[in-house]
Amino acid sequence: MKKILLFILIATFSFSSCEKDDICDANTSTTPRLVITFYDITNPSVLKNVTNMKVIGEGMTEGIVFNSGSGKSKYITSGSTISIPLKTDADSSSYSFILNYGNANPSLVNEDKITFNYTRDNLFVSRACGFKTVFALNTNNSYTHADAAIPDLLWINAISVEKNNIDNEYETHIKIFF
Secondary structure, three states, X not given: OHHHHHHHXXXXXXXXXXXXXXXXXXXOOOXXXXXXXXXXXXXXXXXXXXXXXXXXEOOOOOXXXXXXXXXXXXXXXXXXXXXXXXXOOOOEXXXXXXXXXXXXXXXXXXXXXXXEEEEEEEEEEEOOXXXXXXXXXOOOOOEEEEEOOOOOOOOOOEEEEOOOEEXXXXXXXXXXXX
């Protein structure tokens, strides 16, 4: 009887020492995307909806089409706000912003290129979630704005850096006026 009781006691202790599964909670803050809000150049306090705009990262063949009437996605916060990822393995990320993407009249399609320059810091979140990267836009040279390979007029009239530290996705980091 003592042997059975000892065996049950050892088995109970061995099972109670198991660790719980490490699962990263979906609400845990991870690497933030760059939040860009668009404004009307004629009235800078008025938000301007993003319609028929495609954003393509440098070296990519496919991009993301932003259309305020197409519903929500992980990249569209509202009709006037988008979020794009920054590279976690480089100190700059370049994107082509194509206005009037898909327009039947090719002369109305306009492409601008923006390169965002930043520093990176990897922070440990937890054993389950691993690391996240936070970014800080360079104070002297946060971005470079240029025309596409085929020159036409720049459709982005002005860019304003609102917040240099990119550590969450709950506030606007960049304002674009067009």
